[in-house]
Each structure stands twice: as C-alpha cells, then as structure tokens.
Amino acid sequence: MKRVIAMLMALCMAASLAGCGSTQTASSAPASSQAASQAASETGAEYDATETADVVIIGAGGAGLSAASEATANGAEKVIILEVTGKTGGSLNYTNGSMACAESVIQKEDGVEDSQESFVQDILKNGSDFGGKPNEAMVREFVAEDINAFQWLWDNGLSEYTFNTDAEGKRAVFAPEHALYSIPRTYKTKAKDTANYKSAAHEVMDKVVKANDKIEIVYNTKAIELLANDQGQVLSVVGEDQNTGDLTRFDASKGIIVATGGYSANSKLMGKYAENGADYLIGGPATADGNGLLLMQKVGAALNEESMSYIPTFPMGLESADNPTTGTIASTYTWKAGGIVVNQNGERFVNECESNPSVREVALEEQPGAVQYDIYTDKILEDLRANKGAGMYDLMFGSEDSMGHHVLQEASSLEELAEKIGVPAENLIATVDAYNQSVEEGGTDEFGRSYDDSRDTYKLAVNKIEGDHFYAVPLHALCVMTLGGITTNEQMQVLDESGNAIPGLYAAGEVVGGIWGKFVSGGTGVMGPITFGRIAAQNVMKGELATGYTVKAASNILDEDLFVKEKAASDSLFDMSSATLTDGDYTATVDGQEGPMTVAVTIADGKIAAVEVTENKETEAIAGPALEKVPAAIVESNSLDVDGVAGATLSSNRIKKAVAQCLEQAAG
Numbered sequence: 001m002k003r004v005i006a007m008l009m010a011l012c013m014a015a016s017l018a019g020c021g022s023t024q025t026a027s028s029a030p031a032s033s034q035a036a037s038q039a040a041s042e043t044g045a046e047y048d049a050t051e052t053a054d055v056v057i058i059g060a061g062g063a064g065l066s067a068a069s070e071a072t073a074n075g076a077e078k079v080i081i082l083e084v085t086g087k088t089g090g091s092l093n094y095t096n097g098s099m100a101c102a103e104s105v106i107q108k109e110d111g112v113e114d115s116q117e118s119f120v121q122d123i124l125k126n127g128s129d130f131g132g133k134p135n136e137a138m139v140r141e142f143v144a145e146d147i148n149a150f151q152w153l154w155d156n157g158l159s160e161y162t163f164n165t166d167a168e169g170k171r172a173v174f175a176p177e178h179a180l181y182s183i184p185r186t187y188k189t190k191a192k193d194t195a196n197y198k199s200a201a202h203e204v205m206d207k208v209v210k211a212n213d214k215i216e217i218v219y220n221t222k223a224i225e226l227l228a229n230d231q232g233q234v235l236s237v238v239g240e241d242q243n244t245g246d247l248t249r250f251d252a253s254k255g256i257i258v259a260t261g262g263y264s265a266n267s268k269l270m271g272k273y274a275e276n277g278a279d280y281l282i283g284g285p286a287t288a289d290g291n292g293l294l295l296m297q298k299v300g301a302a303l304n305e306e307s308m309s310y311i312p313t314f315p316m317g318l319e320s321a322d323n324p325t326t327g328t329i330a331s332t333y334t335w336k337a338g339g340i341v342v343n344q345n346g347e348r349f350v351n352e353c354e355s356n357p358s359v360r361e362v363a364l365e366e367q368p369g370a371v372q373y374d375i376y377t378d379k380i381l382e383d384l385r386a387n388k389g390a391g392m393y394d395l396m397f398g399s400e401d402s403m404g405h406h407v408l409q410e411a412s413s414l415e416e417l418a419e420k421i422g423v424p425a426e427n428l429i430a431t432v433d434a435y436n437q438s439v440e441e442g443g444t445d446e447f448g449r450s451y452d453d454s455r456d457t458y459k460l461a462v463n464k465i466e467g468d469h470f471y472a473v474p475l476h477a478l479c480v481m482t483l484g485g486i487t488t489n490e491q492m493q494v495l496d497e498s499g500n501a502i503p504g505l506y507a508a509g510e511v512v513g514g515i516w517g518k519f520v521s522g523g524t525g526v527m528g529p530i531t532f533g534r535i536a537a538q539n540v541m542k543g544e545l546a547t548g549y550t551v552k553a554a555s556n557i558l559d560e561d562l563f564v565k566e567k568a569a570s571d572s573l574f575d576m577s578s579a580t581l582t583d584g585d586y587t588a589t590v591d592g593q594e595g596p597m598t599v600a601v602t603i604a605d606g607k608i609a610a611v612e613v614t615e616n617k618e619t620e621a622i623a624g625p626a627l628e629k630v631p632a633a634i635v636e637s638n639s640l641d642v643d644g645v646a647g648a649t650l651s652s653n654r655i656k657k658a659v660a661q662c663l664e665q666a667a668g
Contacts (some may be wrong), residue, residue, distance in 0.1 A: 047238070048246040053078040053216075055540055056237050056252040058223045058292065061090025062526060063259035063509030063533035065205040066149065070537035072214045079215045080250055082239050084222045084287050085646045086625040088209070089202045090261050091481065091510070092526065093622050094284050097199030098175055099187045100523025101150040102143060106163070106187055110170040114183045119143045123524065126179045127517020129358045132310060134517030141490045142515070142524070142531050149531040157204045164188040176457070177314075178522035179356055186523045196621040201526055220646070221248070223292075226256065226299045226505070232549030233503040234299050242646055255504045255540035258494070259533060262482035262510030263290030264311075267325065268562045270479065273308040276370040281317040281327035283480040286649040291563055292511045293486055297554040299505065300496040301486040304513035305556070308484035312519050315357075315364040315372065317478025318396065321406045321591035322654055329480075330396040330404050332374045332473050337384040338463025339376035340435055341475075343367040346418060346427030348435065351447040353458040358519050361477070370477035373421050375432070377467040387460035397473060406591065409472045417470045436464040481525055485513030491543070492536035497554055503546040506539065508532040573640050573660035574667075581606050581666040588661035590654050593618045599631075599658035603666045607638050611659055616651075623651035630655045 054076040057064045060083035068079045087093070102119035106112075120136070120143050127134035150158075163171035166184065175186040191197035197206070209215050220242040227236040227249075237250045263269045265288040271278030297303060318330035335341060335352035343349050349372075350363035364372055384390045396404040411417035414432060418425035438445040439462060442452055451462050485507075488494055492508050493501035509529035516524065581603045589598045595617035602610035611631035618627065626648035633642040640660060644652025 046247070047249040049248045050251065051080060051218075051248060052251045052253070053080040054252065054254045055079045055257065055537070056250045057081045057257045057259055058237060058295075059083065059090060059259035059261060059509070060088040060217055061259060061261055061509060061529060062092050062201065062205070063529035063536075064088075064090075064257070065202075065209050065533070066152075066530040067257050067259060067508060067533035067537040068215045069205070069208050069212060070534040071541055072212055074538055074541035076254070076537075076541060077214055081209075081215065081217045082221045082223050082237065082250065083217055083219050084242065085285075085648075086219050087621060088206050088217065089197070089199070089621070091284050091288065092199040092202035093197075093619070094480065095199055095526070096188070096190060097201045097526045098177075098523045099150065099153075099201060099527050100175075100181075100185050100521065101146050101187070101527065102183075102185050103147055104150050104172070104185070104187070105154050105159075106171045107185065110172055112170060112172045112184060114172075114185055116143045116147075118183055119146075119181075119185065122181045122183075123516065123521045126358075126519050126521045129179075129356075130362055130518050132516075132518025133306065133514070135515050137490055138515045141535060142528060145535055146527055146531045149527060149534055152534075153201060153204050153530075156208050158189075158200060161189040161192070161200050175522035177357065179358060179519070181522065198619065198621065199526065201530065205530070218248075218250075222646075223258075223260070223295060226295055228299060228504075228551040231503075231545075231547045232551055233545050233547070234505040234551065235545075252504070255506055255543070255545070257492075257533070257536045257540060258292050258296055258505070258507040258511055259509045259529070259536075260292030260295070260511050261285070261288045262485065263293070264288045264479045264482050266290045266562065269558075270311055270482070272562065273484065274311050274365065276365060276367070276477070277311060277479075279370040279476070280311070280313055280365075280479040281319060281476045282325055283314070283317065283327055283329065283478045287646060288482075288510070289563060289565075290482075290558075292507075294558050294560070294563060296486050296494055296505065296507065296511075297557045299551050300502055300554055301494045301505070301507075302497045302499075302554060303556060303558070304485060304487045307513035310483035310513075310516075310518045311479055312481065312483065313361050313365055313370075313477035313479050315360045315475065315477060317476035318404045319407060319474070319476060320650065321403075322657060323650055326650060327476060327478050328403070329478060330392065331475065332376065332393050332397060333389055334374055334376035334380050334384055334393070334471075336389050336458060337376075337387065337461040338380045338439070338465075339374055340431070340465065341372040341374055342423065342428060342431055343372060344369055344423055346423035346425075347431050348447065351445075351449040353449055355456075355458055361519075364477050372475055373423065374471075374473045374475060375417075375428075375465060376471050377463070377465060378469045379467055380461075380463045380465075381471075383461035383463060389460050401595070403594070404473065407474055411470050411472075412468065414465075414470055417472055421472045421474065432465045436466065439464050481510055481520065483510075483513065483516050483518070483520060485511045487514065488512050490535075491539040492532060493539070493543075497556075500549070501546070502551075503549050506536040508536040573656060574663045576639050576663075579663065579667045581608075581663065584666065586662035586665045587614070588658045588665070589615075590658045590661070592616055592654055593623070593650070597654050597658060599655060599662065601659055601662035601666070608635050608659075608663075611635055611655075613655060618651050618654075623648050626651040626655065631659075634659055
C-alpha cells in the first residue's frame with residue numbers, strides 16, 4: 001500500500017509540473033542543490049528515505065562506471081550509482097570485451113600507424129551497410145575521447161594485462177567477428193579474476209570505482225521514476241529496493257545520467273521493430289529490457305524511432321538447454337569445409353562463405369523464426385579438423401557433455417534428418433542436389449559461393465553433402481546488444497521532441513540511439529559506453545542547469561505492455577499443493593552454463609528442509625547471488641514459486657528445475 005500511495009502522489013506531482021502545457025517559471029539564477037533539496041523536503045513523506053549527491057547515475061555497466069569516476073575527476077564530491085542487480089558490469093559480464101582505439105598507446109608501442117580520421121571513416125562505412133544512418137558528429141565525439149578513455153584504462157591497470165597478438169606479435173589485431181577495419185586497432189585480453197569478471201575493462205573500472213570513496217553504489221535498486229523540480233529540471237530518481245519494496249528518492253544537484261543499457265532482452269520490443277525480432281535469442285543480461293527508454297520518455301525524451309530497428313545479431317546463436325529464449329555464441333563453421341545452411345523451409349538463403357558478416361546476419365534475420373540449420377557430413381567435419389578450423393565445433397558440439405550437444409541431430413539419410421529437424425524432406429533433398437551439382441561444376445552459384453580451387457579463411461575445403469552420416473545443428477539469430485534508443489546531443493544531454501535539452505538529464509551507453517548506424521564496429525560495443533559515459537560526466541559537471549523548462553511526456557511514448565514480463569509459472573514445475581513427499585535426501589543434475597549443475601534437497605516432515613547447490617559451473621560473477629538466495633527462498637516458502645535473482649535469471653531457473661526433479665523423486 002505504501003508504494004501505491006507514493007506512486008499516486010508522485011504522479012500527481014509530475015502532472016502538476018507539466019499541467020495545462022504552461023511554461024514553468026523560476027528564478028533566473030542557475031539551479032543548485034538547494035532546489036533539489038527543497039523538492040525532496042516538500043515530498044519527503046512519500047518515500048522511505050531520501051539521498052542526495054552531486055550526480056546520480058542509473059546503471060553500473062560500462063557507461064555508469066566510467067561516468068562515476070569521471071564525475072569525481074571533474075569535481076563531484078559525491079556520486080551515487082543505482083544498480084538493479086547485485087553486481088556491477090551490466091553487459092560486460094557477458095563478453096570478453098574486445099576494445100578498439102585509434103592512435104592508442106599499444107599501436108604506438110607496436111609501431112602501427114593509425115589516425116582518428118581512418119577510425120571515423122571505418123565506423124561510418126560499417127554502420128551504413130543495409131541503409132544504416134550513423135551520426136557522424138557523435139562518431140567523431142567518440143573517436144576523439146576514445147583515446148583518453150583507453151589511456152585511462154591503461155593507466156589504471158590495463159597495461160598489466162596480456163593481450164592476444166597477431167602472427168607478428170603485435171597486440172593491435174583484426175577482429176573477424178565484425179567487418180574488418182582498414183587498420184588493426186582491436187585489442188583482446190581477458191580478465192585476471194575470471195571467477196568474478198569476464199571483461200578486463202570491467203575488472204579495471206570496478207577496482208577504480210570501488211576504491212573511490214566519493215562513489216556509492218546502491219545495489220538491488222531499480223529506478224522506477226524520474227522527477228522534475230519546480231524549475232523544470234530533472235534532478236530526482238525514485239529507486240525501489242528489489243528485496244524490500246522500499247522507495248528512496250535520490251536527488252542530484254548537478255544532473256542525472258541514465259546508463260541502463262539496451263533492450264536486447266526484451267523480445268516484445270525487438271518484435272515491434274524487427275520482423276522476426278521476437279524470435280531472436282537473448283545473449284546478454286536479462287536486465288537489458290529497455291525500461292530506461294520508457295523512464296526518460298515519461299519526462300519528455302525523444303525516441304530515435306528510425307534507430308529502434310537497428311538490432312544487430314550474430315548468425316550463431318546456440319539455444320540454451322534450459323531456456324529456449326536465451327542462448328550463447330556458437331557455430332559449427334562446417335560451411336568452411338563444404339557444409340551448407342538452410343532455413344525452416346529446407347532451402348539455402350545466403351552465401352555461407354560470405355566474408356562480410358553483416359550479409360549473413362541480415363540474411364538470417366529475414367528467415368522464418370530467425371533460425372538456420374547447419375548441414376554437414378563426416379567428411380566435411382574431417383576436413384574442417386584437418387585444416388585447423390574445428391576449434392569451436394569441438395568445444396561446443398564435439399562431445400556428449402558439450403554445451404551444444406543437446407541440439408545436434410544425426411541421421412543416416414537426408415529424409416531422416418529432415419524429419420528430425422522439422423523441415424520438408426523434398427525441399428532439403430532438392431537443395432542438397434542443387435548444391436552438389438554446383439560443387440561438381442566448380443563455378444559460382446546463385447548466392448555467390450565459389451567452388452574453385454582457391455582457399456581462404458572462409459573456404460578451407462570443398463565437399464559435397466553426401467555419405468553415410470548426415471548432421472544438422474540449429475542456430476538462431478542471437479542478439480547481445482541494440483543500437484536504438486533516445487536522442488541526445490554531442491554533450492549527451494537528453495533531447496525532447498523539439499530538440500531542446502531536458503535540464504539535468506543525460507544519458508550514455510546502449511540507451512542512446514542512432515550513434516553507430518545499423519551495425520556496431522569491432523570494439524566499440526565496449527569502448528562506446530565507456531567513452532560516452534566519460535563525455536556525459538564531463539558535461540554534467542561543467543554545465544549550467546537551465547530554468548523555465550516545461551516537463552511533459554513524449555507524444556510517442558512506448559506502450560507499457562511492451563515492458564511487462566510474463567511471470568513464469570514456477571508451480572507448474574511441481575505441484576506442492578497435492579504432493580506427498582517422502583522424507584530423505586535427493587539429488588538431481590541439470591544442464592548449466594558451462595557444465596552440469598547438481599542440487600541436493602532434504603525433505604523432512606514432508607517439507608523442503610534444505611536445498612544446496614553442490615556442484616556448478618556457472619559464471620560466479622553473475623550467478624553468485626542466485627546460488628545463495630534462491631535455495632534459501634525455496635526452503636523458507638516450501639515452494640518453487642519464488643522470485644529469481646535479477647541479472648541471474650538463468651541460474652535461478654536451473655536451481656528451480658533441479659529442485660523440481662528432486663521433489664518428483666520424493667513424491668515417487
């Protein structure tokens with residue numbers, strides 16, 4: 001009830017601020033902490049607590065962490081970061097974090113000549129593919145500050161890491177997972193503390209921020225509303241404690257930076273803007289739900305509508321064994337040695353050996369269900385291994401306990417294989433016959449795939465689809481980041497629909513739309529948020545807050561239903577209401593992130609007395625809170641109908657699934 005009353009009062013306050021479309025009046029002097037404090041004191045009874053700071057940042061990912069550090073470097077005495085999960089990093093918890101920078105310290109040490117202008121042009125070219133429209137002014141802002149951002153990481157410990165090198169031993173390399181730069185300017189290294197970090201950039205920033213006593217991180221707190229003061233400045237955030245439901249109002253004297261990430265985990269939102277977007281596998285954090293967009297639209301932020309369809313994917317998404325909506329990067333790469341890919345109709349749709357990954361990405365996005373099937377044979381796999389191209393295959397599909405073995409299908413005929421993967425047999429057979437004929441002719445087929453004697457990274461061998469054993473692996477379009485969002489200027493001030501800056505409100509990272517165009521360039525997925533977070537902090541600290549602004553919601557505000565998650569029916573895993581459980585100890589093993597998860601359950605007096613995860617290969621940095629809290633919650637409630645841990649949804653669900661299997665044993 002307390003939350004309902006608070007929300008109603010807050011809505012009334014917001015309505016009064018923007019009432020009748022009139023212009024708010026205020027003193028001509030720049031706003032200060034006095035204005036924010038006044039607003040807080042007037043409505044303090046609505047909240048369980050109030051906190052004040054120079055800058056309040058929403059989100060502790062790459063943009064939020066860098067912004068917090070840069071704000072203190074520019075004079076902030078107190079910065080508060082609100083983080084919805086129990087740890088920092090955001091999307092950096094899901095990537096090894098390739099970085100990119102032109103004229104970097106590494107290039108200088110390795111004797112690689114580069115220029116900012118070359119970097120700018122490469123980004124613009126890549127982002128313009130398939131009609132993308134990158135923002136050149138924003139790209140130039142990024143490239144100019146990226147040098148300082150990379151140097152900042154370098155000076156704070158990145159220099160102590162070991163980087164991947166090319167054949168000549170240089171640390172500036174090409175990154176084949178994206179369109180190649182004209183000059184090697186990508187840097188690849190791994191975190192040192194691999195139990196808690198996946199990205200070196202995250203590890204470095206986390207240490208810097210946590211050592212800074214001017215920065216406070218408030219964990220497990222979701223920003224649910226932005227509020228303006230009586231001068232029309234958005235300087236307050238309402239945060240909800242995800243454990244208690246308590247509401248705290250956080251007031252900033254200089255400004256708020258929204259760094260909540262993209263919407264790659266919101267299938268509804270992706271489906272609204274991309275034909276098959278609802279079918280894309282989710283490859284990043286569950287918290288990348290796009291709520292930051294709605295949060296800012298409610299105080300007038302303009303949505304960059306055109307950019308919302310810029311949702312790049314990888315044509316190599318392996319569906320998770322325990323959740324068909326999520327996945328991880330994996331590929332058989334069998335097409336390099338003569339395999340093909342077909343869609344749900346059993347038909348080829350692209351040159352599998354196309355060197356520009358954007359072509360293959362878009363082609364898969366356009367297929368029914370955004371899914372393809374890699375088709376290959378024993379001979380093809382043998383040649384892939386002989387040419388040292390089977391590293392990922394052997395890791396992800398090569399053994400019965402490998403992560404992707406659950407999707408691999410084997411058959412003794414194409415008819416049998418078609419039945420197993422659910423495609424029309426006559427179509428698959430016709431497709432293979434046509435392909436085999438192209439191989440015999442040795443020319444170039446209708447998709448542009450060549451069958452001559454030339455060899456390169458994408459063509460290690462040429463083979464027909466024939467033999468005694470046929471295989472198929474379904475792979476989906478996998479989304480790990482989005483490029484759409486709200487509109488800012490080059491100072492990272494959030495703009496309204498008239499192009500005016502909303503006083504006090506800034507944004508950085510994936511939540512900002514229209515920067516990169518349709519495709520992100522290698523290393524900018526990490527360095528982009530870090531760099532723009534720094535730019536936002538620099539400007540929030542030196543900018544003067546405008547007065548007399550009228551706060552009102554955007555006219556094209558997104559439908560709230562797009563952000564409503566369907567609650568999983570946990571009880572459907574096991575019906576506790578009608579079960580009679582036999583006392584004893586039970587164990588069950590389910591598929592986990594990097595290997596099996598084993599859970600032990602003790603039943604005493606017919607109830608769940610203890611739950612313990614005895615073995616797991618989850619990513620500790622992400623799964624840690626779930627491994628601790630979910631078993632305890634199940635015991636306390638004697639039920640599987642408990643909430644998962646934000647940011648660790650998959651691990652939470654795996655624990656519940658294993659407990660359900662134990663309960664089935666106890667009821668048997």
